[in-house]
Amino acid sequence: MPTAHPPSRTPERVKDRPTWLISRTFARSSGLLAAGFEAHGSGLRSYHYRLLAALEEFGPASQADLGRGTGIDRSDVTAALSELESRRLVVRSVDPDHKRRNVVTITPAGVEQLLELDGVLDGIQEQVLEPLTSAQRRQFIALMVKLLAG
Amino acid sequence: MPTAHPPSRTPERVKDRPTWLISRTFARSSGLLAAGFEAHGSGLRSYHYRLLAALEEFGPASQADLGRGTGIDRSDVTAALSELESRRLVVRSVDPDHKRRNVVTITPAGVEQLLELDGVLDGIQEQVLEPLTSAQRRQFIALMVKLLAG
DNA sequence: GTCTTAGTGTTGGTACGACCAACATAGCGA
């Protein structure tokens, strides 16, 4: 998790390379994210948020589907769901017509937690984009969307 | 190192959040970076490149200064330098008027390796920005610079 | 000239995200 500790004198050949700027931007973003989760995240991390969000939006799903949907590896889904389950934010039950499969459902407490995290996340967006004007923010977002669509 | 495996159906509340776009952009960038280093990087990683670049540009330095300059932790500097030294890309020698301090110097072979990596890196920049027009690339870079300056 | 404090390199940890391999077992198509 790249956070604080920025380099003090970045070499020329590194300084303006997009890959470098992207990784610094990510460092900034994920530092703020980590700080926010630390302070108001109830000990949850990004995997948990992504899983809760997917469950809330797409409804109950098998772990394999969750993994594919969120881009999280099956094994990591298992681990993260166990944590969510022990916090009663999520329920696992065996799919009746597919005994090998678990159906994962978000609980009311899970939805509540998700909404709380939403608020935290929104505050962080503000912090991350703080140096940009709102026109620049829109531009920046649009450029990333285009970059990722290609 | 986030690489491939993109999510197939990203939840709404996640999809357009800048922190998410930034992390996806970083995933894309660092995936391409990892692939490039894998293919043509002689087994070196980004820490090695950053250290070689700092040494070439700022001249011989102590490990502590290298750490501060590059933003790499002292302990990681030690490890990365040991690898660079075993490849004879770098030389460590005790500072005569400061026996606790090592003076690290890049070797000619190190400079050569650095130039080679420069080429690899340049190719990767192209790949990363490929979906954008050149005007958009300039804009994107400028926005990140502004974001990081703030 | 001691005594304390700050700085240096090193070892050995931790966290987190992102992977991979192997396994038992369930379901399905040929």
Add this chain to the structure above:
DNA sequence: TCGCTATGTTGGTCGTACCAACACTAAGAC
């Protein structure tokens, strides 16, 4: 029925970013 694929789980690995503690040196306070 036989094999193949899919599922959940366990137990790893790797890279980046950190932290704590240690031995030791240098420099400043007194």
